[in-house]
Amino acid sequence: MDRKxxxxxxxxxxxxxxxxxxxxxxxxxxxxxxxxxKFAVIGDAGTGDSPQYDVANQMARFHAKFPFDRVIMxxxxxxxxxxxxxxxxxxxxxxxxxxxxxxxFYASLGNHDxxxxxxxxxxxxxxxxxxxxxxxxxxxxxxxxxxVDRKELTxxxxxxxxxxxxxxxxxxxxxxxxxxxxxxxxxxxxVLFEPLFVTYGVNxxxxxxxxxxxxxTPQKGIHYFVEGASGQLRKGDTRRSAMxxxxxxxxxxxxxxxxxxxQLSFQVVSRTGTTVDSGTIQRQVRSAR
Amino acid sequence: xxxxDPAVLSRRRRIALRVSxxxxxxxxxxxVGCATAMLWANTLPDSYFRFxxxxxFLVNDIGIVxxxxxxxxxxxxxxxxxxxxxxxxxxxxxxxxxIGGVVVSIACYLAFVQxxxxxxxxxxxxxxxxxxxxxxxxxxxxxFGRHPAVPFLLLLSISADAIGLACVAVVHPVGDAHPAIGxxxxxxxxxxxxxxxxGGVKNFWLYLLGPGTLSWWALFLGGVHPALxxxxxxxxxxxxxxxxxxxxxxxxxxxxxxxxxxxxxxxPVEGVLLLFGLVNAGVPxxxxxxxxxxxxxxxxxxxxxxxxxxxxxIAAGLHLPRRVGWRELVVVGxxxxxxxxxxxxxxTAMMPLGPVLLxxxxxxxxxxxxxxxxxxxxxxxxxxxxxx
Numbered sequence: 161m162d163r164k165x166x167x168x169x170x171x172x173x174x175x176x177x178x179x180x181x182x183x184x185x186x187x188x189x190x191x192x193x194x195x196x197x198k199f200a201v202i203g204d205a206g207t208g209d210s211p212q213y214d215v216a217n218q219m220a221r222f223h224a225k226f227p228f229d230r231v232i233m234x235x236x237x238x239x240x241x242x243x244x245x246x247x248x249x250x251x252x253x254x255x256x257x258x259x260x261x262x263x264x265f266y267a268s269l270g271n272h273d274x275x276x277x278x279x280x281x282x283x284x285x286x287x288x289x290x291x292x293x294x295x296x297x298x299x300x301x302x303x304x305x306x307x308v309d310r311k312e313l314t315x316x317x318x319x320x321x322x323x324x325x326x327x328x329x330x331x332x333x334x335x336x337x338x339x340x341x342x343x344x345x346x347x348x349x350x351v352l353f354e355p356l357f358v359t360y361g362v363n364x365x366x367x368x369x370x371x372x373x374x375x376x377t378p379q380k381g382i383h384y385f386v387e388g389a390s391g392q393l394r395k396g397d398t399r400r401s402a403m404x405x406x407x408x409x410x411x412x413x414x415x416x417x418x419x420x421x422x423q424l425s426f427q428v429v430s431r432t433g434t435t436v437d438s439g440t441i442q443r444q445v446r447s448a449r
Numbered sequence: 450x451x452x453x454d455p456a457v458l459s460r461r462r463r464i465a466l467r468v469s470x471x472x473x474x475x476x477x478x479x480x481v482g483c484a485t486a487m488l489w490a491n492t493l494p495d496s497y498f499r500f501x502x503x504x505x506f507l508v509n510d511i512g513i514v515x516x517x518x519x520x521x522x523x524x525x526x527x528x529x530x531x532x533x534x535x536x537x538x539x540x541x542x543x544x545x546x547x548i549g550g551v552v553v554s555i556a557c558y559l560a561f562v563q564x565x566x567x568x569x570x571x572x573x574x575x576x577x578x579x580x581x582x583x584x585x586x587x588x589x590x591x592x593f594g595r596h597p598a599v600p601f602l603l604l605l606s607i608s609a610d611a612i613g614l615a616c617v618a619v620v621h622p623v624g625d626a627h628p629a630i631g632x633x634x635x636x637x638x639x640x641x642x643x644x645x646x647x648g649g650v651k652n653f654w655l656y657l658l659g660p661g662t663l664s665w666w667a668l669f670l671g672g673v674h675p676a677l678x679x680x681x682x683x684x685x686x687x688x689x690x691x692x693x694x695x696x697x698x699x700x701x702x703x704x705x706x707x708x709x710x711x712x713x714x715x716x717p718v719e720g721v722l723l724l725f726g727l728v729n730a731g732v733p734x735x736x737x738x739x740x741x742x743x744x745x746x747x748x749x750x751x752x753x754x755x756x757x758x759x760x761x762x763i764a765a766g767l768h769l770p771r772r773v774g775w776r777e778l779v780v781v782g783x784x785x786x787x788x789x790x791x792x793x794x795x796x797t798a799m800m801p802l803g804p805v806l807l808x809x810x811x812x813x814x815x816x817x818x819x820x821x822x823x824x825x826x827x828x829x830x831x832x833x834x835x836x837x
Binding site: 239240242269270272274275305306307308309312342343344346348349350351352 | 494495502568569738800805
């Protein structure tokens with residue numbers, strides 16, 4: 161075999177390997193059980209720029225394989241102008257394919273959102289800055305981390321205390337733990353929320369604000385995710401520490417989540433469709449008071 | 450030798466500026482509290498925020514009542530013969546200038562918040578009105594010495610803060626408001642204070658424990674920030690016949706109720722200011738957003754509003770005080786850009802705990818740079834100590 165022929169063979173082989181990797185990387189890494197609860201997570205998305213549309217298109221592509229029925233939004237859902245045209249350009253247009261298929265969005269608000277948009281019907285907030293809803297064995301708590309008053313804390317405590325569901329999932333904008341270099345952990349919010357989360361057995365927490373994806377090692381028994389890169393990105397902004405389980409800050413991303421019984425499976429997909437993180441979390445039965 | 454001994458008081462007066470001990474205490478206690486809070490919040494944030502959240506109500510809703518009472522005492526005395534507020538005509542121009550400053554500050558604040566798209570900050574617009582009365586006084590005395598520009602600035606500051614406090618009271622009710630109960634209780638509190646005054650009661654404790662406590666509950670239940678509880682009560686305290694000037698040490702021989710009240714409460718208020726700085730000024734340097742600049746930008750707009758409104762008022766027939774010209778007015782406007790304690794107070798009164806409040810607090814602290822701006826402007830315009 162001459163040298164030219166060997167080069168061709170090697171090139172072909174490399175192309176086949178990369179094509180295979182690209183196809184398998186776009187594959188679903190979740191069980192997609194028929195009766196499981198399936199949802200997606202996006203944060204800091206609403207720029208109205210083409211990367212947001214790319215992420216939204218990728219979500220629609222995965223929806224065909226993994227029919228999630230809801231998307232939770234971690235705040236900064238609309239950047240800049242907050243009028244009706246902005247809501248179209250930065251929300252209903254990019255996610256049109258999902259909205260058309262009946263996927264419901266449940267928003268929490270970030271510091272860039274207009275509080276008046278809690279009344280936007282497609283965000284299902286019921287006009288409230290914090291609210292709760294349940295499906296099967298899961299109760300979601302969408303919280304307001306921008307301004308935390310005693311009323312919200314009392315409401316949260318009562319809600320967590322009375323919740324009968326096996327899974328308690330909280331989501332809001334400012335991360336209690338984050339290795340994002342720009343913002344990092346919001347300690348002032350952590351000292352308010354965390355004691356309640358620990359006392360009443362919250363399992364998983366999602367937050368945004370830092371424009372990266374990060375999964376943290378469990379903190380006081382709670383699994384924390386940061387997803388603030390569904391429309392914004394701060395490349396290379398992660399300052400890895402002992403609490404970093406996995407981080408991705410090279411492209412935008414969203415999270416797919418499936419809960420079946422006591423198991424939560426997650427898959428993090430980049431703007432190009434590559435799986436950048438995946439895994440399972442077993443529900444720890446903790447003594448919720 | 451007690452701290453109220455005339456010898457001690459005269460020595461203190463000699464220390465610097467011949468200003469009241471209250472101002473000197475302010476100059477020491479607040480920076481110590483703020484610096485400690487900054488250091489603590491940036492080294493051990495968990496323990497700092499646990500401490501700050503646990504003590505916020507005690508300091509911001511109860512302790513600070515006495516700081517505002519001492520400020521009210523100064524204003525009440527200024528309405529006496531010889532005081533800066535004795536005739537409404539003397540107060541008209543600073544009030545007009547204050548309104549201009551407030552309007553332009555709020556406009557700058559809201560425009561900046563809109564520009565950077567931090568819409569959650571809109572709710573804190575009242576903090577844009579705040580002018581730090583003792584802070585401005587210190588800078589003004591350093592620039593002007595004894596000059597009519599100083600009482601002009603103080604009247605302007607008091608007016609702007611009064612507008613801000615009214616906005617806090619009206620726009621942002623605290624908790625579940627019961628206005629009817631609040632109004633009823635307040636009527637009883639003011640009536641009781643008037644009865645004590647009419648009955649010749651001179652012991653300030655009776656005013657504090659009776660009408661003062663009732664007034665606190667009236668505001669708290671009525672949905673108004675209770676920090677202002679002694680504002681309607683202090684004017685009923687028996688007082689001297691003449692005012693020696695705003696924020697000026699009372700005469701050593703003075704023994705009227707207002708003076709005794711100030712002497713007794715000065716040290717506790719020093720502690721309150723230290724705690725106020727400690728509880729409110731702890732902001733992590735890391736991770737603040739552009740919204741942090743909203744209050745400083747508003748403060749930069751204030752001199753423009755003050756000068757413009759004064760121009761309109763002068764065109765309408767009002768007069769600047771003697772020896773105060775346009776150059777002095779510009780420096781007064783720049784000095785009034787210091788928001789500090791009052792901006793911190795308005796921010797905490799308007800916004801619940803959380804990252805948005807932290808941005809506002811940092812912005813309030815940054816307005817201390819207004820002092821530097823005032824000095825630079827005074828030097829540029831050759832005003833006050835730079836006139837020669």
